[in-house]
Amino acid sequence: MGMRVLFARSKLLVIGLAILLFLVLVALFQPLINKLLIGDIDPITMGSFDSYLDPSPQHWLGTDRWGRDWMAQLVLGLRYSLVIGALAGSVATLIGVIFGFIAGYKGGMVDSTLRTFTDMILVIPSWPILVTLAAYIRGLSIPTMALLLALFSWPWGMRAIRSQVLSLRSQPYVDLAKVSNLRDLEIIFTELVPNLLPYLGVSLASATVGAILAETGLELIGLGPGGDIITLGLMINFSLGWGALALGKVELVFPPVLCLILIFVSLNMINMGLEEAFNPRLKRVTGG
Amino acid sequence: MDQTLLEIRDMRIYYATTLGNYKVVDGVSFNVNVDEVLGIAGESGCGKSTLVEGLLRLIVPPGHIETGEVAAPLITDDETTNCDLLSLTEEEFRRVRWKEISYIPQGSMNSLNPVAKIEDQIVDTILAHSSFTRQQAKKHVSELLEVVGLSPEIARLYPHELSGGMKQRVIIAAAIALKPKLVIADEPTTALDVTIQKMVLQTLVRIKKQLNCTIIVVSHDMPVHAQISDRLVIMYAGKVMEIGPVNDIFGNPLHPYTQGLIATIPSITRERKRLRGIPGTSPSPSEWPSGCRFHPRCERVMEVCQQEEPKLREVSPGRFVACHLYL
């Protein structure tokens, strides 16, 4: 669909996508931006600069307790946060979609079993388990962390996809496809999936938000990826831990927070925008 | 001499959209006489359902009544000073609604509360619109059910225990609970089995006889009008094309659209002959044709039809047509 058409359908969607795109570009070009900011220095190396420098043209957000350029870290943190969120969101959506689809399309016993299983996961208090696991596995790597987060956020996507598949499955055009000799798999991919795309998008956006929230939460209590990885959540953790607010160094606390808010806002705008963009079209068709 | 119950003048109901106004009902005027069954006929998109929603002030944004007057002195008499239904205050109209004018919307048999007994639902309706006590209302329910041909025993049942036809008759019973002067039924037989349709139509005729009320029946189904309507208003693309007694409309339709409609009805009683439909399709409010709205599909179209909209004219007493062939 052309951009103009999308924009007409939902301004929210386009603005959300624009913001997200901007953030993603910043994250992609992180090495280049880093070079522009501080040259060839690794942003997380301690002692590169003097500690607690005030914001200046050389250090847009000043430096932190260990003499690291905060702006450079922000860009790096943004990159890692997005990667973890995207990875976790994608895996969660993938699991949710597969289960949701099978449950909705097959129905019967398969559906009941999958639904019960999903409900069980939903009921499990994910937070304490996440914390425990994270505490045990010191120094999580990114993939592990993403997987962990994904394991607890897929049920929501599953339910949304399942109910959509259920309603789509009984549409007359599916019957027509069967009568036209299309096989089950063909029907799934050519008839049902295209109408599911907006819901997939919504699932993905929601799962990503959930993952980043959980990740931030973990980091705020000191758990999370170890080693050289810096994320927005960790930055907030550190700066609060240093008492930056008390020191009057608000530029250490608010930028990562704002960044996170930007991510959430853009994802939610995409979420709502997708519904706006695709629902009127569906409504127009079915309303006659 | 027929007394007038409603005088509808220049009713316009527009829907505001980003692309401009959708003129769904665009200048409709006609009278409703006391004690008649007035049929409003037309196909999808002609605006007939929106028209009656407008009469009952049920239009919600983005729809609004652009202009229009519904003079109803016999209805507003005892209640208010103003006789235009559309300019009454909310409070004044509320007093009119159900007591004087009741409404059976499309698909209303599915709007019965599934967790309440029939009796209670009718009683609640009565209580909401009158000052009866619960006792009085309950007694009334049996009488009402009898009028619509239902056994009083069903008052104790729940909606899911009734068939479609029974539910529709319960709705009719509730609609006549306060002996209104006017009952408006919107597509009362759509989606019903044909044996039930007959029953519902005969129920409407029955209540008219017993209550001496006026009925407006909105239906796209011409045979329905043939059976119960006294006069017909034919609508197309938001306008009135023809008005007349039902015998005249069926026997001698004047407007080419009406002629096309009548000629296309299949019948099991007449000799089988090849039917012809009307070519083209109904226009939508987003692009009403210029001049006469029917001209793109009209077989007898003339040049003036594309440029000038024909006004509704009385060509003989009680017979109105909006067509350049008769101007």
Added chain:
Amino acid sequence: MPPLLEIKNLTKVFSTTRGIFGQGEIRAVDHVSFSLPGDRPVLLTMVGESGSGKTTITRILLGLSSPTSGEIFYKGKNILKMTVREWEEYRKQVQVVFQDPYGTYNPFYKIDRVLQLPIRKFKLASSDNKAQDLIVDALKAVELRPKDVLGRYPHQLSGGERQRVMLARLYLLRPQLIIADEPVSMIDVSLRAAFLNILLNFKDEYGMSCIFITHDLAVGYYLGGQIIILCQGRVVEMGNLDFIVHEPKHPYSQVLISSVPPPDPKDRWTEEADFKYSELRRSPDLLVGCIYRDRCPFAMPRCSEAPPPMIQVGEDHQAACYLYQ
């Protein structure tokens, strides 16, 4: 020559759970038997009210549902025992027009797809160009202008146009048997004649037989041919449509036909419908005898013992009623 279609004792039972105390069952189709001749195209109108089983029968014929028992023979071959290959061939020869002109189109795709898919799936053209020719031909055959239809999305066409595109689809496929499930009930009255005339044309010019399901007897009458009347899953009367509509023998048929509103204000109903007896009740004990005995003014003790057999009451006219035994 084997009959085009032969249905023997087709039965479909749906089980429902009634509370926690056990299973109920609904006999949507109950020992239905009829056939279509193989030597000439025939239009069979299948009439019934809601719950008559007509939709279930069409779904079974189209392979969208499987029967509980009974046999269906298409050109002598048992369709319930066909291989995948044979099903593909069957599907080419037995096609459908559905009732809903909105739901039969996937809103994601353009209208063209509904015509391109059968060409591809049934290998009707050897190249894209030939396929396009076929499509243009088919649209013209149903009096649609290709440029008004191709490249558009479903919501840009009216209901009547969409149903005609479905007819164009049939024109492409040239099936031997068309199953038309209430194809005109959801389109405007002024557009119905065009659709029905094309269907009649398909029979006369291309020899396509049709089972036309409808609740509107007047439409069925217009098509002419044969008729079969169903009531709660059972065949009640069948045979020549003109005979039956003018002289229905089964009490249910009589009520049905007298309930059709004549489109003539000079021909109004005079008697009041029987208010108390007009509701059909679905109940297990009714299954034992005649399905209609609850409401039948002529019910005899015999009617409660066993379902009446189909009895010949005239040339090409059968009714399932003990009155004629």
